[in-house]
Each structure stands twice: as C-alpha cells, then as structure tokens.
Amino acid sequence: DADVTQTPRNRITKTGKRIMLECSQTKGHDRMYWYRQDPGLGLRLIYYSFDVKDINKGEISDGYSVSRQAQAKFSLSLESAIPNQTALYFCATNGAGGGTGELFFGEGSRLTVL
Amino acid sequence: AQSVTQLGSHVSVSEGALVLLRCNYSSSVPPYLFWYVQYPNQGLQLLLKYTSAATLVKGINGFEAEFKKSETSFHLTKPSAHMSDAAEYFCAVSDYAGGTSYGKLTFGQGTILTVHP
Numbered sequence: 001d002a003d004v005t006q007t008p009r010n011r012i013t014k015t016g017k018r019i020m021l022e023c024s025q026t027k028g029h030d031r032m033y034w035y036r037q038d039p040g041l042g043l044r045l046i047y048y049s050f051d052v053k054d055i056n057k058g059e060i061s062d063g064y065s066v067s068r069q070a071q072a073k074f075s076l077s078l079e080s081a082i083p084n085q086t087a088l089y090f091c092a093t094n095g096a097g098g099g100t101g102e103l104f105f106g107e108g109s110r111l112t113v114l
Numbered sequence: 115a116q117s118v119t120q121l122g123s124h125v126s127v128s129e130g131a132l133v134l135l136r137c138n139y140s141s142s143v144p145p146y147l148f149w150y151v152q153y154p155n156q157g158l159q160l161l162l163k164y165t166s167a168a169t170l171v172k173g174i175n176g177f178e179a180e181f182k183k184s185e186t187s188f189h190l191t192k193p194s195a196h197m198s199d200a201a202e203y204f205c206a207v208s209d210y211a212g213g214t215s216y217g218k219l220t221f222g223q224g225t226i227l228t229v230h231p
C-alpha cells in the first residue's frame with residue numbers, strides 16, 4: 001500500500017460544484033502539504049499544515065480551503081470549482097518521522113472542471 | 115524568500131549522450147536542494163538531495179548533482195542517457211531551518227527530458 005494515498009485519483013466536475021480531495025498518510029509525518037501542478041509552471045503550494053492545529057496558506061490559496069482532521073489526514077476543498085482550477089493536485093508529507101526534509105508524494109488527483 | 119529557476123523547459127538528447135539539466139536557486143538560509151523525477155502519469159519520485167554534506171551528490175538511476183554555492187547552482191547530470199530517462203524533472207529548494215524544522219519546498223518550473231534513439 002502507498003504511504004501517501006490520495007482520493008479520488010480522477011474527477012470531472014462542473015463549474016460551481018463543491019469538490020473535496022482527500023489525503024491520508026502512514027509515514028508518521030507531522031507536516032502535510034497540497035500542491036498544484038500545471039504544465040510549464042511546476043508545482044505551486046496551495047496550503048500546508050505543520051501539525052493538526054496549524055494551517056498555513058501557500059502562494060495560491062485563493063479559491064481553496066483545507067481541513068486537517070488528524071495527523072494522518074489532510075483534505076483540500078474547492079468550494080465553488082471554476083475551469084482554471086483544472087489541474088493535477090498532489091498531497092505530500094515530511095517532518096518528524098524520518099528523512100531529511102524531502103517531500104513524499106501521493107500519486108496525484110487529476111481534476112477537470114467543465 | 116526562496117526560488118528556483120530551471121533553465122530550459124525542454125531538453126532533448128540522444129541515447130548514450132550526456133544529460134545536463136540546469137537549476138539555479140535563491141535562498142536566504144543555507145539551502146537543502148532536491149531533484150525529483152516524474153514519469154508519465156505518475157507522482158514525483160526523489161532522485162537525489164543535497165543536505166549540506168558532500169557537494170557532489172549521487173542519486174538513483176546513475177544521476178548526480180553538484181552543489182556550487184558560488185554559482186547558486188545545483189545542476190543534474192548523467193553521463194549516458196537511456197530511453198527510460200525520458201520524464202519531467204523538477205528542482206526544489208527547502209527553507210530548512212535546522213534540526214527537525216523541515217520546511218516547505220519551492221519547485222522550479224520543470225524540464226521535460228526527451229531521449230531519442
């Protein structure tokens with residue numbers, strides 16, 4: 001089983017709909033992140049959380065919200081989806097529990113907003 | 115604030131040729147630097163990382179990168195390209211603050227590597 005699991009892997013929705021992307025991890029890390037990938041733009045940080053009670057905006061948080069339900073779970077919501085939110089979304093983790101700061105990624109959630 | 119610039123959004127090489135993917139960074143603290151690879155329809159996989167030890171870092175699949183502080187660079191190389199190296203490569207810098215204060219990563223725009231026979 002994957003250490004960082006994202007659901008759904010693919011989603012097609014319509015403008016104005018509310019969408020939630022979920023992420024869970026079994027790595028024991030305290031820090032979790034949501035990134036968005038667009039061609040030619042690399043990965044851009046949407047939100048990050050350093051522990052359950054700590055939520056921080058990244059560089060492109062407008063139109064998104066997050067919830068850290070537990071140390072292992074971090075959800076990303078689009079309250080009212082719009083077409084320019086069509087992208088590949090990645091959840092990632094790092095922090096206490098191993099490694100030297102590198103991120104461990106889920107397999108991605110591809111979202112299409114029509 | 116930290117940033118990463120990858121020079122060249124597309125690089126094309128022949129099989130067996132040298133691979134050179136360029137990355138320059140900006141950081142206000144001693145950086146931790148990473149290269150990730152993304153194969154088609156997959157997530158990101160760590161290739162290698164620089165964490166203030168040896169400046170020449172060896173990674174998986176024959177890749178290596180050299181940290182050059184004076185040039186603020188962390189270029190990725192492989193002596194001989196293989197068809198299976200075709201992928202998108204991302205350079206990233208961390209605002210790591212020491213101890214277990216692992217920071218968030220800032221990524222470059224990505225470089226798509228094409229390997230032709």
